[in-house]
């Protein structure tokens with residue numbers, strides 16, 4: 326049986342790790358004046374500089390060999406053509422079809438899915454235009470002013486991130502709110518500022534069975550009925566994006582207002598589907614299409630470019646170098662762009678839910694590290710929070726710096742400061758401070774060791790198209806890493822387990838819980854004191870998350 330860590334290329338990379346361990350990144354530049362030109366590339370409106378990495382030419386060519394010897398070409402083709410690559414859920418993975426603007430058919434079980442995708446796109450167009458123009462009326466004839474997206478995970482993070490990122494393109498009279506947390510104070514706070522007669526709720530849930538979303542949606546509907554219309558009016562204020570049409574209709578949503586999507590769209594890959602409705606409402610349908618175009622352009626690049634010029638492949642390989650050979654545990658995402666402040670959270674789910682796996686696609690435990698801990702926040706705020714540790718701490722953290730070049734009118738001086746701060750940080754991480762003074766030794770408390778790696782990703786401008794390309798870039802990076810690690814990046818059984826046990830625990834609020842461990846029993850006892858058995862807390866018990874049998878006594 327093939328074992329990744331026993332492969333000739335893997336072992337050569339281990340030797341190269343030892344050979345290059347004491348290399349200084351800055352020496353790579355001294356020795357090769359063309360390094361920046363060689364280790365940077367452009368795809369549409371995105372420019373990637375990957376020259377400030379602890380990666381010699383020899384290492385890069387071995388990493389490329391790792392990709393060549395993997396199943397990447399085959400699995401990439403399988404993904405785009407709708408083969409079942411999500412093996413544990415027995416599904417194809419076709420978020421790329423959602424942004425397929427080429428009119429080429431994409432088949433699932435022998436049927437072209439493009440006609441239904443185009444139909445739903447048309448439905449999104451009609452609906453978003455009706456709301457934006459004011460043609461869509463609330464129950465008492467007023468136009469919509471506030472849109473509340475109720476969803477969690479992939480049904481929240483993508484649209485939330487994109488609406489915020491593209492705020493400057495938003496409809497001037499529409500305001501957007503995102504409620505995700507089951508903590509009731511989240512929805513209470515949002516509702517307290519709204520007028521039910523002019524509010525539209527989008528219940529975004531692939532399954533229509535997620536506890537948090539259903540509870541928030543019920544609370545929103547109760548608030549609507551208490552403060553405004555009657556049951557018959559719910560249809561004018563609640564719509565759904567879901568694969569579960571029946572459950573959405575049982576909730577009171579009109580059939581024509583259930584925006585379909587499909588089991589082969591993973592939650593964290595769903596912002597291109599009707600889960601992206603808030604984006605279309607905010608920036609308009611044409612803007613939404615531009616977002617899809619940007620992603621489609623990145624898809625074409627990912628399929629067509631040789632690995633040595635392939636942006637997602639290069640980013641994935643460099644990540645693998647740090648994770649599997651240098652021992653980095655985390656990857657920082659630092660956008661120098663306030664509009665991208667939700668990007669680290671979005672990428673956290675994308676990467677960690679996809680590649681947080683320790684079993685390969687054949688069900689064997691892996692003997693190498695897989696997905697990193699992804700974290701971060703915007704610069705320059707991060708500079709005054711966690712950068713100290715990155716400069717002088719004992720951890721080794723590769724960083725992705727992300728920024729857009731074009732300044733906003735009226736704040737050019739701010740934008741200049743923002744970009745120069747970012748360049749200064751990337752330079753400081755690489756150079757350190759030892760060059761500043763001959764007296765500083767590595768052990769001096771004033772000394773920053775440097776030699777810390779980063780990529781810089783520049784968008785010409787933060788447009789819908791460039792944002793689409795940026796997100797697709799990271800999606801494919803995560804995919805490539807998953808293929809090389811031979812794991813299934815498209816299931817999430819760990820999350821399912823948590824959902825199932827939440828259901829089981831809430832069922833025990835007024836019964837005995839002897840089959841739980843002593844700690845959980847003790848804590849449940851403390852919780853129970855606040856929820857009398859005749860109370861209504863139990864009504865919120867989550868539906869069982871999957872069809873697995875009830876747990877055994879532990």
Ligand SMILES: O=P(O)(O)OC[C@H]1O[C@](O)(CO)[C@@H](O)[C@@H]1O
Nearest residue numbers: 478479480530531532535592820
């Ligand atoms: O869209 P749903 O079905 O409500 O699920 C929400 C999220 O829950 C998850 O299953 C786990 O977090 C995600 O994959 C998904 O995006």
